[in-house]
Amino acid sequence: MSIDRRDFLKMIGASAVFALGGMGVVDGIVKDNVEAEQFRPEPGALLAKQWAMVIDMRKFKTEGDYKRIISACNNIHNIPDFSDSKHEVKWIWTDTFEHAFPEQEQGYAPESLKEMPIPLLCNHCENPPCVRVCPTKATFKRKDGLVMQDMHRCIGCRFCMAACPYGSRSFNWTDPRPHIKKENPDYPTRMRGVVEKCTFCVERLAEGKMPACVEASNGAMMFGDLSDPNSEIRKVLESNYTIRRKSELGTGPNIYYIIGGADNAREGAKRE
Amino acid sequence: MYNGGKILLGIFVFLALATYPFYNNIGKANARPEPSTDTPAIQKLAQKKCIEPEAFMKSEHMQLLNQWRDAAVRDGNRIYVAGDGQRYDISLQNTCMKCHSNKKEFCDSCHNYAGVSPYCWDCHLAPKEGK
Ligand code: SF4
Numbered sequence: 001m002s003i004d005r006r007d008f009l010k011m012i013g014a015s016a017v018f019a020l021g022g023m024g025v026v027d028g029i030v031k032d033n034v035e036a037e038q039f040r041p042e043p044g045a046l047l048a049k050q051w052a053m054v055i056d057m058r059k060f061k062t063e064g065d066y067k068r069i070i071s072a073c074n075n076i077h078n079i080p081d082f083s084d085s086k087h088e089v090k091w092i093w094t095d096t097f098e099h100a101f102p103e104q105e106q107g108y109a110p111e112s113l114k115e116m117p118i119p120l121l122c123n124h125c126e127n128p129p130c131v132r133v134c135p136t137k138a139t140f141k142r143k144d145g146l147v148m149q150d151m152h153r154c155i156g157c158r159f160c161m162a163a164c165p166y167g168s169r170s171f172n173w174t175d176p177r178p179h180i181k182k183e184n185p186d187y188p189t190r191m192r193g194v195v196e197k198c199t200f201c202v203e204r205l206a207e208g209k210m211p212a213c214v215e216a217s218n219g220a221m222m223f224g225d226l227s228d229p230n231s232e233i234r235k236v237l238e239s240n241y242t243i244r245r246k247s248e249l250g251t252g253p254n255i256y257y258i259i260g261g262a263d264n265a266r267e268g269a270k271r272e
Numbered sequence: 273m274y275n276g277g278k279i280l281l282g283i284f285v286f287l288a289l290a291t292y293p294f295y296n297n298i299g300k301a302n303a304r305p306e307p308s309t310d311t312p313a314i315q316k317l318a319q320k321k322c323i324e325p326e327a328f329m330k331s332e333h334m335q336l337l338n339q340w341r342d343a344a345v346r347d348g349n350r351i352y353v354a355g356d357g358q359r360y361d362i363s364l365q366n367t368c369m370k371c372h373s374n375k376k377e378f379c380d381s382c383h384n385y386a387g388v389s390p391y392c393w394d395c396h397l398a399p400k401e402g403k
């Protein structure tokens with residue numbers, strides 16, 4: 001039998017009343033332990049109905065621009081660095097335009113566009129297939145649109161990895177701890193046998209901070225509430241042509257990309 | 273009775289072995305675990321008390337941690353309002369262990385005694401300890 005604090009206090013209270021045999025104590029006990037709401041959000045937390053991100057490829061000019069956002073995430077979230085690519089664990093990474101957007105078949109697009117590295121991360125899909133297949137409800141969608149994973153509940157079945165069309169999820173084949181370069185003592189690690197992915201920095205949103213990659217991007221990445229017509233992100237989406245990854249699958253990805261014009265494409269190949 | 277002596281001897285040996293742990297421990301009081309709360313952070317507290325009464329924490333901390341986990345991970349509620357109205361960040365690593373920075377003398381002393389090995393530490397980082 002498990003009892004919560006309320007029951008426990010009641011029990012203690014009842015036995016105290018019993019032992020002392022006086023009604024005077026009842027007042028004291030009840031007053032001292034009035035239950036307000038026991039759990040609540042942090043006062044400064046950032047709230048939304050559907051979080052989303054815009055990545056402006058025009059602002060990724062050098063290799064450093066990519067490295068900065070990726071290592072910001074890796075360092076904060078204790079992402080292990082496996083030299084064996086079969087064991088790779090990644091929350092944010094890059095792949096070429098051609099691989100990231102296979103449906104964009106611009107036959108005669110310049111090589112530089114095809115080869116342009118694109119930052120990729122979990123799309124926190126509106127209709128996430130990973131959530132649908134998770135047998136333990138370890139992966140679930142929060143009220144603010146984040147696709148979260150409860151590590152305590154993940155059994156490592158990897159159904160979600162098979163279901164995700166974006167390769168956003170990684171499996172811990174071995175204990176990741178020895179492969180973490182420098183542990184961030186404020187954030188947990190993962191253990192062998194669980195799946196992990198980008199969390200949209202849920203722990204930072206709770207403290208009123210922007211995601212780490214967005215903060216490190218010098219304005220190349222924007223983050224905000226898609227359901228708020230006055231949000232910065234909605235303004236950016238209204239004034240730019242953006243694409244999403246494999247949206248034809250019906251997953252409703254929430255990462256929008258501004259690819260930019262020919263100039264940008266021509267420059268693309270020089271990066272990385 | 274065939275081989276009566278051998279059978280009796282066998283039974284005797286079996287009983288002796290099976291009850292050995294009990295005989296062996298007779299009269300030896302098992303030392304109660306004494307979880308230490310002597311850490312720099314706790315020493316600094318004006319009032320040396322945990323977030324809830326000690327008796328509750330002793331017997332129910334695992335349930336409380338489960339509730340914390342669900343509140344933070346599932347509902348995004350990361351503030352816990354204690355019985356006395358005080359508010360605390362819901363975090364094993366950043367709230368509990370900031371005071372109880374001596375996992376070996378605190379958590380482990382009872383857990384080892386009770387023969388339980390909770391898997392908190394497979395993911396949550398324990399505070400760095402000298403020893
Ligand atoms: S990108 Fe993949 S892991 Fe992320 S929500 Fe969509 S399906 Fe799930």
Ligand code: SF4
Nearest residue numbers: 134154155157158160
């Ligand atoms: S690996 Fe974990 S998160 Fe993924 S489907 Fe299985 S239980 Fe769910």
Ligand code: SF4
Nearest residue numbers: 073198200201211213
């Ligand atoms: S949003 Fe946070 S968790 Fe996701 S890739 Fe960016 S830094 Fe990493």
